[in-house]
Each structure stands twice: as structure tokens, then as C-alpha cells.
Amino acid sequence: MKKGRIFGIFAALAALVSAPAMAQNGQSVALNGDVMVVKTINEDGAEPRTELVEPDLVVPGDRLLFRTNYENTSAELVENFVVTNPLSSAVQLAPDTSGDQVVSVDGGKNFGALSALTVTEESGTVRSALASDVTHLRWTLASLEPGESGQITFYAIVR
Amino acid sequence: MKRTKQLLGAVSSVALIAFSTAPAYAAGTQAGQPITNEVFVDYQVGGFDQTQVSDTDTITVDRKIDLTVAETGNIGRTQVSPNQTQAVIEFEVTNLSNDVADFVLTATPAAGNDFTLTNIIIFVDADADGEYDVGEEVTYLDELAADGVQQVLVAADIPVTATAGQTADIVLTAQAAEGGTIGVEGDIYDATNTSDDTEANTEDGTVNAANVDTVLADGAGDDDAVEDGAFSDTDGYVVAAADVSVSKASTIISDPVNGTSNPKPIPGAVVEYCIAVTNGPGAALATAVNVADTLPVDLEIDDVFGVFIDGTVDGTGDCNADGTDNANSNFVDNALGTPDEVSGTLSDLPASTTRTLYFRATIN
Numbered sequence: 001m002k003k004g005r006i007f008g009i010f011a012a013l014a015a016l017v018s019a020p021a022m023a024q025n026g027q028s029v030a031l032n033g034d035v036m037v038v039k040t041i042n043e044d045g046a047e048p049r050t051e052l053v054e055p056d057l058v059v060p061g062d063r064l065l066f067r068t069n070y071e072n073t074s075a076e077l078v079e080n081f082v083v084t085n086p087l088s089s090a091v092q093l094a095p096d097t098s099g100d101q102v103v104s105v106d107g108g109k110n111f112g113a114l115s116a117l118t119v120t121e122e123s124g125t126v127r128s129a130l131a132s133d134v135t136h137l138r139w140t141l142a143s144l145e146p147g148e149s150g151q152i153t154f155y156a157i158v159r
Numbered sequence: 160m161k162r163t164k165q166l167l168g169a170v171s172s173v174a175l176i177a178f179s180t181a182p183a184y185a186a187g188t189q190a191g192q193p194i195t196n197e198v199f200v201d202y203q204v205g206g207f208d209q210t211q212v213s214d215t216d217t218i219t220v221d222r223k224i225d226l227t228v229a230e231t232g233n234i235g236r237t238q239v240s241p242n243q244t245q246a247v248i249e250f251e252v253t254n255l256s257n258d259v260a261d262f263v264l265t266a267t268p269a270a271g272n273d274f275t276l277t278n279i280i281i282f283v284d285a286d287a288d289g290e291y292d293v294g295e296e297v298t299y300l301d302e303l304a305a306d307g308v309q310q311v312l313v314a315a316d317i318p319v320t321a322t323a324g325q326t327a328d329i330v331l332t333a334q335a336a337e338g339g340t341i342g343v344e345g346d347i348y349d350a351t352n353t354s355d356d357t358e359a360n361t362e363d364g365t366v367n368a369a370n371v372d373t374v375l376a377d378g379a380g381d382d383d384a385v386e387d388g389a390f391s392d393t394d395g396y397v398v399a400a401a402d403v404s405v406s407k408a409s410t411i412i413s414d415p416v417n418g419t420s421n422p423k424p425i426p427g428a429v430v431e432y433c434i435a436v437t438n439g440p441g442a443a444l445a446t447a448v449n450v451a452d453t454l455p456v457d458l459e460i461d462d463v464f465g466v467f468i469d470g471t472v473d474g475t476g477d478c479n480a481d482g483t484d485n486a487n488s489n490f491v492d493n494a495l496g497t498p499d500e501v502s503g504t505l506s507d508l509p510a511s512t513t514r515t516l517y518f519r520a521t522i523n
Contacts, residue, residue, distance in 0.1 A: 028204055031214035033196045058194065059223035059374050060187020060257050066196045068214065081202045088195045090188040090220055158220060159188045
């Protein structure tokens with residue numbers, strides 16, 4: 001997560017430096033993210049079902065749903081809308097994540113479909129990337145109409 | 160649990176530096192570590208890059224209390240002798256919690272024991288000699304780290320009245336307690352007493368990074384329930400005794416008429432006597448095994464051949480000629496009309512072993 005941290009600092013500085021510009025532009029995009037716990041409920045005589053609960057109690061092994069709501073709050077067309085989500089070091093991407101998900105396994109340097117990426121071990125062995133290698137996730141939307149909104153989600157397990 | 164939500168700014172970037180180094184423990188992420196849903200968006204309007212937008216939502220990992228206690232070392236009951244003092248059995252306490260914790264230890268005789276154990280001592284073998292030494296006793300394990308494993312030994316005295324085959328067991332229970340202060344036994348974590356945990360909270364909404372709840376996630380041991388912050392396992396003692404049996408056989412080596420070819424038990428014939436002593440499987444070590452034999456009156460000890468001890472037997476139980484001529488063995492070569500006598504002391508005899516004593520005599 002070293003790269004992610006640097007990225008975070010850079011982003012923070014960028015946000016500070018350009019804050020006045022944002023105010024002028026009226027910030028075309030609104031974001032709202034949260035985390036929920038996916039709780040499996042086992043009741044007698046019923047199939048186990050899952051329920052989303054507030055993250056009041058989060059311990060290692062819990063399955064979490066990361067959600068980000070986005071909206072184009074401006075009157076203009078937003079293009080090349082790229083959402084990047086550095087993964088918290090305390091979680092790993094759920095193993096059942098689609099292989100088509102665009103991710104980075106090298107701290108945000110390179111992005112590609114999870115199933116297409118490889119990891120080079122310290123021994124020099126190259127292997128396919130696993131969900132547990134993921135450091136960042138990325139989604140790209142070609143355009144966002146004025147007023148258009150949506151939600152991106154992914155599951156992760158507390159390490 | 161803390162839950163904060165803020166736009167990424169200078170303050171939160173400091174927080175990122177401080178908290179993004181959490182190592183992954185096998186027991187899981189350390190309690191108190193943040194999990195951040197952090198998102199950055201780059202976009203263009205009218206073909207021009209716009210200022211990056213970001214958002215974060217942070218939750219905190221809670222404390223999961225989990226542990227095991229397991230019998231280690233000699234698996235199954237440990238063999239002891241009646242009147243043995245400070246007989247030791249061995250356990251391991253493993254902290255599977257995602258936080259440091261103290262573990263309060265209790266050792267209780269199990270129900271249904273055949274004899275009463277006394278002087279039960281829980282100790283940590285500081286000098287690794289496998290024995291209890293004064294000053295090694297403990298009542299709790301202090302500050303056992305996440306994933307930490309600690310060997311815990313229990314010593315007890317066996318009554319002199321205990322008899323072979325009798326058993327007595329001890330249940331060792333470890334109860335998780337609040338860690339964080341070296342040398343201080345913390346308040347225990349149990350189902351009714353998590354409010355006693357000063358760090359626990361009731362989702363009070365305060366923005367406090369130390370707001371960590373405690374969840375009991377342990378299994379049920381031999382003598383405790385699930386999710387009670389405790390775990391227990393049983394180990395014990397079985398009184399062993401030696402199980403010595405003796406067999407004696409004779410072989411005619413030669414006679415004056417036939418030599419060694421199909422010799423007959425006639426006067427002048429040489430007879431080898433083989434006395435085999437066996438200690439049974441699972442028996443205690445037999446020590447000071449003394450073999451004494453009085454010869455028939457019409458046999459004369461072969462004092463040139465001597466008396467051999469600690470040999471082995473072949474598949475049919477006959478003595479192999481691999482004993483040691485034992486200078487300590489005695490034979491008494493009495494005058495005619497008085498039986499000769501042979502005696503010898505064998506080396507200590509572990510379970511499932513056989514040692515022999517053999518000698519030769521001539522038929523008068």
C-alpha cells in the first residue's frame with residue numbers, strides 16, 4: 001500500500017491547491033461512499049440469506065460491501081469519468097470478484113482486468129494475479145449526462 | 160466502532176500516513192485499525208481535465224477475542240508412579256484474537272478421577288528444564304500478542320495409594336482478559352462483562368480512533384461454552400506399574416557319548432539354562448531386576464562358562480549368545496548333595512523389552 005499512500009498524499013495536496021478552482025467550477029461531480037457489513041443469517045428451516053447491516057461490529061473475516069454513489073450535479077456532460085478506489089490494507093478483495101474487474105496489483109502503477117494481470121514473486125516466478133494481490137480498483141465511464149447518477153460496489157474481506 | 164466521514168483534506172492525509180501500515184496477522188487485522196473506503200474520480204468537461212474529486216468513509220476493526228488451549232508434548236495421559244511428586248503435563252495457549260490479551264489460567268481436577276491430585280501448580284517453564292522450579296508458577300499469561308503461543312505446564316502430586324491403571328485428569332482453562340498493561344492482570348472478557356472493558360463503547364458516535372468493541376468468537380473447549388472468552392482442554396495421568404514376566408528354558412549342548420550331535424540328557428551332558436525376563440507393553444520401567452535360580456541337586460554349575468546377563472532372545476524365545484559375562488553375577492558352587500545357586504541383576508527394563516540371564520551346568 002506504499003504506492004497508494006503516496007497517491008493519497010498527492011491527491012490530498014492536489015485537492016488543497018486547487019480548492020479555489022473547484023469552487024469556481026462548482027464541482028460537477030458529487031461522491032458519497034460508505035461501507036456495509038454483509039451478514040449471513042441462518043434461520044432454522046430456511047436457506048441462509050444475507051443482509052446488509054451498519055458496520056457497528058467489524059472483525060477479521062467479515063465480508064464488507066464497499067459502495068460509492070456518484071452523480072453529475074452539473075448541467076454539463078461529464079466525460080472520461082474514472083473512479084479509482086485504493087483498497088484499504090486491512091481488507092482484501094473478495095475472491096469471487098469478476099476476473100473482468102479492472103484493478104491494479106502494483107500499487108496503482110498499472111491497471112488491467114484482474115484475470116489478465118500477473119504478479120512476479122520474490123523468487124522471480126510469475127503467476128496469475130489473485131484477488132488478494134489487488135491494491136486498487138478502477139471503473140471507467142465514457143460519459144455521464146447532467147443529473148445522471150449511479151453506484152459502484154465491490155466486496156472485500158477483512159484481513 | 161468509530162465511523163467518520165469527511166472529504167479528503169490535509170488532516171485525513173496525515174491519518175493515511177499514520178494508519179496505512181497495518182500488517183496482516185494470521186489472527187487478522189489488529190483491532191483499532193481503520194478500514195477506509197477511499198475513492199478518487201478524474202473526469203473531463205468539454206474535453207478539459209477537471210479537478211480530482213475524492214471521498215472517504217472510515218470504519219474501525221473491532222477486537223475479536225478467540226483462543227485455544229491444547230494438550231501438547233506427550234499426547235494422552237502421562238505415565239506416573241504412585242507417590243510421584245510434581246508430575247508434569249503440558250499445554251499450549253494460543254491467542255487467536257486480533258489484539259494483545261492477558262489469559263487467566265485455572266487448573267481443575269476433572270470429574271471422575273480415580274485418585275486425588277494434590278499440590279496442583281500452573282507454571283511457565285522459564286528455564287526450559289521441563290520441571291517445576293520455585294518462582295515459575297503463574298496465575299495468568301501477561302500480554303500475549305496476537306497469534307502468540309505460550310507453553311503452560313501443570314504439575315501435580317500423585318498419592319502413594321494410587322494403583323496401576325488408575326487415572327486422574329486436569330482441565331486447564333484460559334480466560335481472555337484485557338491486555339495493554341504489562342504486569343497487570345486485566346479485566347476479563349466475557350459475555351456479561353464487555354462493559355467492563357474500558358475501551359468498548361456502545362456506538363456512542365464519538366470520533367475516537369480508540370473506539371473498539373469487543374466480540375467473543377471463541378469455540379467451546381472441554382469445560383467451557385462457545386463465545387465466553389475462555390477455552391479449556393484436558394490432560395492427565397495414568398499410574399503405570401512394571402509388568403514383569405519370567406520364562407526359563409533349557410537346551411542340552413553336548414553329552415559324553417554323542418558330543419554336540421543330537422546330545423542326550425545323560426550323566427556328563429552339558430545343559431544351558433536360559434532365563435528370559437520380559438516387561439510388558441505400556442508398563443513402567445522395571446529397575447533392579449534380580450534373577451535368582453537354584454539348580455536341581457544333580458546339576459553342577461559350569462563355573463568356567465560363567466553367568467551371562469542382558470542378552471536377547473530369538474524368535475522362539477531361546478537365548479541368543481549375545482549376553483555379557485557379568486563379573487557381578489554370583490554363583491555358589493556347593494558341595495555335592497547341596498543345590499548350586501545362580502543370581503544376577505539385569506539392566507533396567509523398559510516396556511516391551513526382554514533381557515536374559517544364561518549359564519551352563521553339567522548333569523552328574
